[in-house]
Amino acid sequence: MTLHYKSIILLLSITSCNLATQSYVQPTSNINITNSLTNDEAVSNMITPYKKGMSKAMNEVIGFCPAFLEKEKPSSILGSFMAEATLQAAASTGEKVDFCLLNYGGIRSTLDSGNITIGEVFEIMPFENEITILTLSKAQMDTLYTVIAKKGGEPFANRNWQEKTANHKANSASFRLVTNDYMANGGDNYTILTHAKERIDTGIKIRDGLITYIKAHNPLPLIYKPSRN
Amino acid sequence: MNRKDFIKQASLLAAGSALAPLHTFGQDRDRLVILHTNDWHSHIEPFAKDHKRYPAQGGAARRATLVKQIRQEYKNVLLLDSGDIFQGTPYFNYYGGELEFKLMSEMGYDYATLGNHDFDGGIDGLVKQLPHANFSFLNANYDFKNTKLQGKIKPYSIVQKGKFKIGVFGVGIELNGLVPKKLFGGITYNDPIKIANEVAAELRKKGCNLIICLSHLGFNYKSNKVSDKVLAKMSSNIDLILGGHTHTFLSSPQPILNQNGREIFINQTGWAGINLGRVDYETNNAKTATLHGSTMLNIS
Numbered sequence: 235m236t237l238h239y240k241s242i243i244l245l246l247s248i249t250s251c252n253l254a255t256q257s258y259v260q261p262t263s264n265i266n267i268t269n270s271l272t273n274d275e276a277v278s279n280m281i282t283p284y285k286k287g288m289s290k291a292m293n294e295v296i297g298f299c300p301a302f303l304e305k306e307k308p309s310s311i312l313g314s315f316m317a318e319a320t321l322q323a324a325a326s327t328g329e330k331v332d333f334c335l336l337n338y339g340g341i342r343s344t345l346d347s348g349n350i351t352i353g354e355v356f357e358i359m360p361f362e363n364e365i366t367i368l369t370l371s372k373a374q375m376d377t378l379y380t381v382i383a384k385k386g387g388e389p390f391a392n393r394n395w396q397e398k399t400a401n402h403k404a405n406s407a408s409f410r411l412v413t414n415d416y417m418a419n420g421g422d423n424y425t426i427l428t429h430a431k432e433r434i435d436t437g438i439k440i441r442d443g444l445i446t447y448i449k450a451h452n453p454l455p456l457i458y459k460p461s462r463n
Numbered sequence: 464m465n466r467k468d469f470i471k472q473a474s475l476l477a478a479g480s481a482l483a484p485l486h487t488f489g490q491d492r493d494r495l496v497i498l499h500t501n502d503w504h505s506h507i508e509p510f511a512k513d514h515k516r517y518p519a520q521g522g523a524a525r526r527a528t529l530v531k532q533i534r535q536e537y538k539n540v541l542l543l544d545s546g547d548i549f550q551g552t553p554y555f556n557y558y559g560g561e562l563e564f565k566l567m568s569e570m571g572y573d574y575a576t577l578g579n580h581d582f583d584g585g586i587d588g589l590v591k592q593l594p595h596a597n598f599s600f601l602n603a604n605y606d607f608k609n610t611k612l613q614g615k616i617k618p619y620s621i622v623q624k625g626k627f628k629i630g631v632f633g634v635g636i637e638l639n640g641l642v643p644k645k646l647f648g649g650i651t652y653n654d655p656i657k658i659a660n661e662v663a664a665e666l667r668k669k670g671c672n673l674i675i676c677l678s679h680l681g682f683n684y685k686s687n688k689v690s691d692k693v694l695a696k697m698s699s700n701i702d703l704i705l706g707g708h709t710h711t712f713l714s715s716p717q718p719i720l721n722q723n724g725r726e727i728f729i730n731q732t733g734w735a736g737i738n739l740g741r742v743d744y745e746t747n748n749a750k751t752a753t754l755h756g757s758t759m760l761n762i763s
Contacts, residue, residue, distance in 0.1 A: 271762065274527035277569055281507055281524065284562045288553055356553055362583065364643075415643075435643065 292353035297448035301456060303345040305338060308387025312345055313338065314459040316358070316444060317391035323443030324365050324412040325393075327436050331367060333392035334412040335382070336440075337422045341389065350448055359441040366418040368411045368430035375409050377426050390459060414440055492747040493626035494755065495673070496533060499543040499742070500526070501707030502578065502734035504551030505563055509762075510735070520763050521736040523566045529739055529760060530570050539624035542571055543631070545707035546578025546679035551735070559584050564595035572598040574620060576633030576677035577605070578707055585646040586611050601633035601677060604658040606651035619662050621671060626746050630666030633677040634659050634694070636708055655680060655689055656697050663700035673744055673752040676701045681708040682731050691729045695719035702752065703728050703742065710734035715757050716742055728754060737762060 303312040313336065321334035343357040370378065382388050408431065413424075415435060420428040448454060509522035534540050544567065549560045560581075567575070577600055581589060590611045593600075603618035619632035634655040638647045659676060666674050676694070683692045691706040698721045706729055716728035732740040739760040746752040 271525035271528045273522070273524035274531060277524040277527040277566055280565060280569060281562065284554065284558060285508075288557050291557055292553060353553075356556070362550065362556075437643075437645070 292351060292356065294352045295349045296352060296355070296445060297350040297451070298453040299345050299347055299350050300453050302347045303456075305341040305344075305389075307338060309390065309459060311456050311458050312358075313341060313389030314391060314457050315447075315454065316341065316440075317389040317459075318457065319444045319447030320365055320414075320440055321391045321393065321412050322447055323438050323440075324367055324436060326446075327367075327438070329367050329410070329434060329436075331393060331410045331412050333409070334390065335378070335417070336389040336414060337417055337424075338385070338388055339422060340414065340416070340440075350454065352445065355441055355444050355448070359444060361416070361440070363414040363416050363440050365436045365438045365440060365443060366413055366415045367434040367436065368413060368418055368427060369432035370409045370411050370427075370430055372407045372409070374426060374429065374431075378411075381424065381426060392459075491626075492745055493539065494537060495539045495541065495624055495627045495629070495744045495746075495752070496537045497541045497543065497675070497703070497705075497740075497742045497744065498530060498533060499545065499705045499730070499732065499740040500736060500738075501545035501679075501705070501732055502547040502710050503544070503563075503736040504547055504580065504734060505549060505555040505560070506552055506735040507554050507562060507566065508552070510737075517735065517737055520761065522762060523570075523736060525762050526736055526739055527566070527570045529762065533741070534571070539627060541573050541622070541624065541629065541631075541675075543675070543677055543705055544572060544575035545677050545705050545731070546576045546633075546635070547580045547707055547734075548575065548578070550580040550583045555583070559588055560592045561595050564592050568595065568597040572596075573622065574599050574601050574631050574633075574677065576600065576679055576707075577602050577616070577635050578679040579636055579638055579641045582638065582642050582647045586649070590615065601631060602635050603632050603662045604634045604653045604655045605638075606653060607649075608651070610649040612650070619666060621666065621669060626749065627673055627744070627752060628671045628749070630663070630669065630671035630674045631677065632659070632662045632666070632675075633679075635679050636681065656694055659694055659701065660698060663698065667700045670749070672746055672748075672750055674700055674702050676704045678704050678706045679708045680706065682706050682711040682713070682729065683709070691731075692717075692719060695721060695727055695729055697722055698727065699723050699725075701727055703730070703744075703754075705729075705740070705742075706731040712738070712759075714759055716754065730757070732759065 305312050317334040317336050324331050342360055417424045418427050506521050507523050510517040510520050512519045548563050549555050554562055593615060599620055600616045601619060602616050607613045607616055622629050637652050663674050678691050681690045683690045691704045695704055696719060710733055711731040712733035713731045716730040718726045718728055721727050730740050730742055732738040741760055742757045743755040744752045745755045
């Protein structure tokens with residue numbers, strides 16, 4: 235009844251307005267029709283071989299993890315492993331690197347004890363983020379310290395950062411930080427990293443760094459590094 | 464049966480708003496059903512049943528069923544995508560987007576535009592997958608000159624469906640700063656508003672009674688950054704913008720007054736193939752088409 239009444243009003247309004255310049259339909263409200271849709275057979279059949287092929291790739295065992303690993307603050311074995319693997323991948327380019335900082339939020343899953351599959355690495359690191367090397371001043375380093383502390387710790391690994399901080403108190407000292415491009419772009423409020431003196435985008439995916447490390451370290455060494463030093 | 468169904472549909476569509484039954488306009492009135500997606504990001508399979516936000520939603524095989532059902536019901540159907548087809552599940556990591564394009568071809572997509580993530584495999588990665596797409600990619604504001612995409616992406620296309628002469632074109636977001644340079648190197652970004660107005664004017668001149676812009680600019684920003692809303696306000700010949708990039712879940716096409724004070728619409732379906740947007744137009748002449756109604760169809 236209501237609809238009928240409105241239709242009449244509508245008809246009147248249509249006759250009096252120019253269709254070319256005015257839409258006569260009010261934008262409709264959301265009709266979220268819940269269809270109990272079945273799968274289209276042709277499309278399902280197309281997906282099957284790809285899914286199978288991927289399952290095979292995803293189930294490939296690349297290493298062994300001796301314990302169940304979970305991300306924690308201020309630091310965790312899982313975070314330390316990811317930072318160490320990323321640091322090593324960055325070092326493999328021949329660039330000089332001092333330490334690696336990743337973001338806690340970037341660890342997306344847990345690592346179960348037992349065989350490590352490619353699929354699990356995708357779960358820990360589903361993003362396509364790439365490894366970036368930044369050059370930071372001593373002053374920027376100090377600011378970064380504060381940011382990390384405020385966040386309650388982040389995944390971290392180092393080479394010769396401690397001795398450098400001990401030996402080079404002068405502000406002229408510079409440090410090479412390995413991180414992901416997301417943080418280097420200021421993600422997770424790391425605005426400080428956007429002011430780096432130099433930036434090298436390695437083009438190496440973090441995930442590929444993890445895979446390389448797991449393959450080279452079998453079983454996975456369980457190293458816990460405190461978040462700062 | 465058709466008419467009865469239509470009235471049922473119309474009352475559903477109307478949901479309390481004004482909507483006139485078809486027969487009041489006579490038999491010569493023609494209907495176009497536009498179906499669209501954006502940012503489906505390689506979500507070939509539905510989300511897991513225990514997914515916190517979108518349990519068991521999405522999935523290409525069910526989208527295909529829905530598209531087929533609508534095609535059985537209506538003669539004039541367009542199926543469009545606003546970009547970011549790639550990246551988001553291991554399907555992309557493993558197969559580089561091959562399956563995404565094959566499935567869209569099977570579903571009968573007519574046109575798509577390019578999103579920033581469609582360059583995640585580089586220009587080479589995209590060029591490699593293009594043979595798997597039997598539909599056309601449209602973009603008018605990227606200059607592909609001297610890249611491997613030169614000649615492979617058209618700025619616009621015109622398609623006739625019943626009484627509708629539809630002009631479709633695409634606009635993309637600034638890639639610099641969003642996509643690593645080595646992946647899109649050589650592509651020049653041009654002002655989407657200027658280009659969109661030029662292309663839309665040309666399409667109108669060519670006699671299109673419905674002009675659709677496939678956009679990957681994003682729905683709206685807090686800053687002055689160009690978006691679908693900005694484009695809509697500054698446009699004069701576009702009738703409908705089907706957007707993407709911001710993963711905005713709109714329940715219905717948003718009306719915006721263009722620079723001539725004419726109401727045009729923007730729609731976006733969210734992301735991950737969770738929804739299929741549907742926007743219906745009607746016309747009874749060669750010059751104009753009017754929005755008839757819309758639904759946001761949840762794939763579940």
